[in-house]
Amino acid sequence: xxxxxxxxxxxxxxxxxHQRQGQTLPTAPRSPCRSENMLRFLSLKFGRLYxxxxxxxxxxxxxxxxxxxxxxxxxxxxxxxxxxxxxxxxKCPACFGTSWCRKxxxxxxSFETWGRLRFLDFFNVKNVHFAxxxxxxxxxxxxxxxxxxxxxxxxxxxxxxxxxxxxxxRCDLIQAMYKTEFARLNGDVRLLTPDVxxxxxxxxxxxxQRLLDRVVRRYAETKDSGSFLLKNLxxxxxxxxxxxxxxxxxxxxxxxFPSDEGWPFAKYLGACGxxxxxxxxxxxxxxxxxxxxxxxxxxxxxxxxxxEQLTNxxxxxxxxxxxxxxxxxxxxxxxxxxxxxxxxxxxxxxxxLIRQNKPENYDVWYESRVEDCDxxxxxxxxxxxxxxxxxxxxxxxxxxxxxxxxxxTWRGTTGGLLHDPPADVAxxxxxxxxxxxxxxxxxxYGRYQxxxxxxxxxxxxxxxxx
Numbered sequence: 001x002x003x004x005x006x007x008x009x010x011x012x013x014x015x016x017x018h019q020r021q022g023q024t025l026p027t028a029p030r031s032p033c034r035s036e037n038m039l040r041f042l043s044l045k046f047g048r049l050y051x052x053x054x055x056x057x058x059x060x061x062x063x064x065x066x067x068x069x070x071x072x073x074x075x076x077x078x079x080x081x082x083x084x085x086x087x088x089x090x091k092c093p094a095c096f097g098t099s100w101c102r103k104x105x106x107x108x109x110s111f112e113t114w115g116r117l118r119f120l121d122f123f124n125v126k127n128v129h130f131a132x133x134x135x136x137x138x139x140x141x142x143x144x145x146x147x148x149x150x151x152x153x154x155x156x157x158x159x160x161x162x163x164x165x166x167x168x169x170r171c172d173l174i175q176a177m178y179k180t181e182f183a184r185l186n187g188d189v190r191l192l193t194p195d196v197x198x199x200x201x202x203x204x205x206x207x208x209q210r211l212l213d214r215v216v217r218r219y220a221e222t223k224d225s226g227s228f229l230l231k232n233l234x235x236x237x238x239x240x241x242x243x244x245x246x247x248x249x250x251x252x253x254x255x256x257f258p259s260d261e262g263w264p265f266a267k268y269l270g271a272c273g274x275x276x277x278x279x280x281x282x283x284x285x286x287x288x289x290x291x292x293x294x295x296x297x298x299x300x301x302x303x304x305x306x307x308e309q310l311t312n313x314x315x316x317x318x319x320x321x322x323x324x325x326x327x328x329x330x331x332x333x334x335x336x337x338x339x340x341x342x343x344x345x346x347x348x349x350x351x352x353l354i355r356q357n358k359p360e361n362y363d364v365w366y367e368s369r370v371e372d373c374d375x376x377x378x379x380x381x382x383x384x385x386x387x388x389x390x391x392x393x394x395x396x397x398x399x400x401x402x403x404x405x406x407x408x409t410w411r412g413t414t415g416g417l418l419h420d421p422p423a424d425v426a427x428x429x430x431x432x433x434x435x436x437x438x439x440x441x442x443x444x445y446g447r448y449q450x451x452x453x454x455x456x457x458x459x460x461x462x463x464x465x466x
Contacts, residue, residue: 079110081131081145081275088154089273093236094161094177096148096244096251097221100270100277108134109143109277126150130280133269142280143269148248148344154274157247182242189230192216197242202322203249206387208350211256211317216241218255221271251276253343257319264306266330266341281339285403286326286410289417294462296417299331300404301458302338303417307395308455316351320386324398325377326410349387359388367447368397370440376409377402396451400438407439431457 080086081104088095089104103109112130127147134140147154159169165176177183185196192215194207204212213228222237230238244251254268259279267279288299310319321328322345330341354362366389371380379398386392401407408416418431425431434457437443437450 079107081109081111082107084273087273087275091158091173092273093182093239094158094173094243095240095271095273096276097240097271098273099221101272103133103270104272104275109145111145112142131277133277144266144278144280144341146250146276146278147274148244148250148276153247157243177239177243182239182246183235185230185238185242186235191228192230197245200246201249202345202347202383203253204245205347205383206349208353210352211348211350215245215252215256218258219252220255220268248344249346250342250344253319253346253348254278257317259339264309264338264340265343266339278341281330281341282332283330284327284341285329285331285338285417288331289326289413293420293422295336297458297461298336299338300417301455301462303329303399303403304396304451304455304458306338306340307399307451311392311395318349318351318386318392320347320349320381320392320394321345321398322347322379322381322383323377324379324402326403329403347383347386349392351390354388354390362388362390364389365391365445365448366393367441367445368392368394370397370401376411393447393451396438396447400435400447400451400454405435405439406432425461431461 084090087104089098089101092098100109110132112132127150129145131143131145132140133143149157158173161173161176161180162169162171164181165171165179181196185192191209192212194204194209194212197204197212198207199205203215216230216233217226217228219225219233219237219241221240222233224232233241241252251268251271254265257263257265259265259267266281269277269279271277285299288296291299310321312318321340323342328340328342330339331337332339366385369380373380379402381394386394402410404416404418406415406419408414416435418435421431434450434454437446438454441447441450443449
């Protein structure tokens, strides 16, 4: 619709036809015309005001940009990852490790272009950054840097450490660490035991000695890894391990269940201060929501395989994913392999310990219940039940409901990764029936059988489209 110009309104755009001499024109109601003119006038005024404000905003941004040109150029030129305070190396041992500090200090790690602009951190609540890592012989490759929490969460942990040590919210953080439970396990204690750390985080919600020995033995932030004895760790290393375990155990999950041994997690590289480096996997799963059907079928098959591997494996550890969404998985650009890239909320249950202790109903198959939720990608579960049953269908339920089925919701969309199947698949109805039974089973233990058949059916579909 065209806009009224000021000249058109001023010159009387709405006029009666030419009046003959001596002829009296009939009197017409004037209020509608006045109302219409008034609306057009106000519309014009508001339109001009909007354009004026928009222009002033652009001018303001340009002025700010010009005034900060030097700072912007400096942001691109300097490498903040060599700054001890920026990566919080000055807060160690209240940090996540130091194994990669030499690489950081040598300038081998640097933010990618836009990651160097600090004002963009306002939008980066999760504190996840893309960076480049260079080795003389290997060249440069992309990695991911994580602070393992928001600035607010990191500030809260500092306050908690100070309050536990001094009763005040602010203190000398380094000195305070030596007065907390993180420092009480000195070199005389041989083992990290369940009674010390149970419930600190999801990883150790129900820890076994076998799990904790594995965590200590594979701890990558020490030069003498390979031993499950705490006495082989330095005081600072023990405190770093325990703080990571309590604050965000994701690095310990990646180290204890490494990708090099076939576990579906991103590869842990190292840490410096409160910056952890992991291997860049690829684009997030959400980027493939509208990929070709054959590719989505293959991704769905891999997701179900991950659910099976984490539930049943030769090590008798069940790893239950408590946070399952499209953002927590990524796909390799070359091999198309699906990898878990957010392992903070993972419960590890030791099936051998469950069989040994035999808690009530330990050998009864557990069926996860679906409950209505007004949030996206939510799940219903009981941590205590996950820790006390040998056979649990949680991972199948989580993948089917939040990623694959028509009940999946994410970023305002519904339908899941397997939306809009080809006509022959839709007509057959078998895929939809399996997804429905995997999500909201109608039969007793129906999800177990549906998950098994779904994996087989997706494998069959993948073979048919190759």
